[in-house]
Amino acid sequence: MTQSDVPMQEEQRQKHATTAPRLRFAPSPTGFQHIGGYRTALFSWLFARHSGGTFILRIEDTDLSRTVEGAVSYLIEGLKWLGLNYDEGPVVGGPYGPYYQTQRKALYQQYAHQLIASGHAYRCYCTPERLEQMRKSQEAQKLPPRYDRHCRFLSAEERAALETAGHSWTVRFAMPLEGETVVHDELHGDIVFKNADLDDAVLLKSDGYPTYHLANVIDDHLMGITHVLRGEEWIASAPRHVQIYQALGWEPPLFYHLPNVLGKDKKKLSKRHNAPSWDTLQKQGYLPEAVFNFLALLGWAYDDKTEIFSREELIRAFTLDRIGVSGGILDPDKLTWMNGVYIRQLPLEELTRRTLPYLERPATEGGLPASVPRPLDFAYTQRVLQLEQERMKTLGEAAQMVDFFYVDELHYDTALLVQKQMDAANTRAALERTREILISLDRWEHSALEEPLRALAATLGLKTGQLFGAIRVAISGRTVSPPLFQTMEVLGRQRTVQRLDQAISRLS
Numbered sequence: 172m173t174q175s176d177v178p179m180q181e182e183q184r185q186k187h188a189t190t191a192p193r194l195r196f197a198p199s200p201t202g203f204q205h206i207g208g209y210r211t212a213l214f215s216w217l218f219a220r221h222s223g224g225t226f227i228l229r230i231e232d233t234d235l236s237r238t239v240e241g242a243v244s245y246l247i248e249g250l251k252w253l254g255l256n257y258d259e260g261p262v263v264g265g266p267y268g269p270y271y272q273t274q275r276k277a278l279y280q281q282y283a284h285q286l287i288a289s290g291h292a293y294r295c296y297c298t299p300e301r302l303e304q305m306r307k308s309q310e311a312q313k314l315p316p317r318y319d320r321h322c323r324f325l326s327a328e329e330r331a332a333l334e335t336a337g338h339s340w341t342v343r344f345a346m347p348l349e350g351e352t353v354v355h356d357e358l359h360g361d362i363v364f365k366n367a368d369l370d371d372a373v374l375l376k377s378d379g380y381p382t383y384h385l386a387n388v389i390d391d392h393l394m395g396i397t398h399v400l401r402g403e404e405w406i407a408s409a410p411r412h413v414q415i416y417q418a419l420g421w422e423p424p425l426f427y428h429l430p431n432v433l434g435k436d437k438k439k440l441s442k443r444h445n446a447p448s449w450d451t452l453q454k455q456g457y458l459p460e461a462v463f464n465f466l467a468l469l470g471w472a473y474d475d476k477t478e479i480f481s482r483e484e485l486i487r488a489f490t491l492d493r494i495g496v497s498g499g500i501l502d503p504d505k506l507t508w509m510n511g512v513y514i515r516q517l518p519l520e521e522l523t524r525r526t527l528p529y530l531e532r533p534a535t536e537g538g539l540p541a542s543v544p545r546p547l548d549f550a551y552t553q554r555v556l557q558l559e560q561e562r563m564k565t566l567g568e569a570a571q572m573v574d575f576f577y578v579d580e581l582h583y584d585t586a587l588l589v590q591k592q593m594d595a596a597n598t599r600a601a602l603e604r605t606r607e608i609l610i611s612l613d614r615w616e617h618s619a620l621e622e623p624l625r626a627l628a629a630t631l632g633l634k635t636g637q638l639f640g641a642i643r644v645a646i647s648g649r650t651v652s653p654p655l656f657q658t659m660e661v662l663g664r665q666r667t668v669q670r671l672d673q674a675i676s677r678l679s
Contacts, residue, residue, distance in 0.1 A: 192224030200242035205446035207432035217489040228260030249449035279381035291418035317370035342375035352410035456567030461513040469499030511564040558653035581648035599678035617656035645674035
């Protein structure tokens with residue numbers, strides 16, 4: 172493929188533009204998918220939904236020795252959590268199945284033999300020992316590691332002898348030895364590779380299963396994939412894929428090699444480098460709609476200011492031309508901020524429904540203390556969360572924020588009761604007078620609590636901050652809480668008075 176093929180690329184783009192887009196997410200179950208992988212799936216899903224196209228899930232599970240048990244079910248659960256429903260794939264089926272590559276083995280073998288017959292591929296009989304020796308020799312000579320094409324030029328007699336001797340073999344692609352391969356990427360433009368720098372990649376392994384290079388080309392073609400969105404680390408492999416497409420007489424899809432998702436240190440996120448998993452975010456109390464919104468902005472932008480999108484808004488706005496080429500930075504602080512925005516937008520009843528499981532889970536997992544009876548009262552919890560909703564950033568932090576509304580006994584340093592320019596004696600006296608006022612009130616509502624206590628502060632010659640600070644510690648065990656009088660209203664008269672009694676006793 173040369174620069175003269177540019178008109179053909181434009182024709183190819185126009186053809187795909189008139190076809191309902193078909194996009195796929197094709198992960199390998201060699202590990203548990205981290206959040207960066209879901210970003211790739213999200214981009215494909217958004218464009219499929221924006222354009223009225225089809226989103227396909229395909230499992231590239233041919234690396235049997237590295238396949239991790241449970242990885243596929245974990246992946247699908249993560250897609251469900253994010254709301255990324257797929258139109259074709261495992262479980263749901265579809266007209267182009269099966270959607271597990273291990274179930275398509277015969278197809279890959281058929282096309283591998285077709286490539287051999289057309290002279291575009293050959294059987295390689297090199298043993299692992301010979302390949303290792305070759306690599307060591309190349310390293311010693313400081314040469315780039317690549318296959319030396321030893322088996323490419325074997326005679327028919329030599330091949331027959333190896334076959335008769337029962338040597339195992341792989342199938343390698345016969346890359347052109349001269350010229351250039353041009354990969355047209357919709358984000359990066361034309362990327363030119365010298366064919367002499369590319370080795371003859373393995374297409375079919377000795378166990379009869381394909382490598383990614385062969386399988387993804389065959390499946391993308393047979394499944395009618397029009398747009399391939401994948402990580403930019405696959406750019407180096409793209410010239411091999413373009414050559415395989417040409418050798419089979421097929422038109423390649425449109426390629427979009429997406430920018431990597433980076434950590435705050437600007438290094439690529441990976442399973443070994445700070446990449447969170449979807450279930451970790453779920454356990455921490457991040458809302459799937461907030462994570463959905465956050466992931467959409469990792470490498471894509473609508474403009475330079477809009478950050479909060481509903482799912483429907485993102486579907487309407489998402490176009491592939493707005494994907495950038497710079498890596499998107501996964502900033503945990505920004506995700507937490509965005510999650511707080513979504514929490515504040517939740518109707519109170521919905522917030523309560525979603526938060527209850529986090530409050531009721533074991534204390535060792537971040538829930539309320541074991542002394543708090545389960546299940547929690549929904550109506551009471553709703554009143555509690557109404558006071559904390561503005562301050563909540565994750566559902567997982569709720570138990571720590573509201574535990575004093577539920578426990579029978581508070582644990583705090585008695586010294587916290589004594590405010591600035593006060594001592595234990597006048598603090599105790601102020602709390603005793605507070606108690607007298609509170610038990611005499613006709614109505615237990617926050618609007619009825621504030622005025623008499625402000626008047627008490629004036630009578631005692633205290634600043635309201637001094638009196639209210641002592642009351643706050645007495646009823647909550649902390650120096651910062653939701654609005655004091657609303658907190659007292661929710662706690663109720665009996666529990667509030669009991670806690671004042673306990674504070675007075677501490678100061679005796």
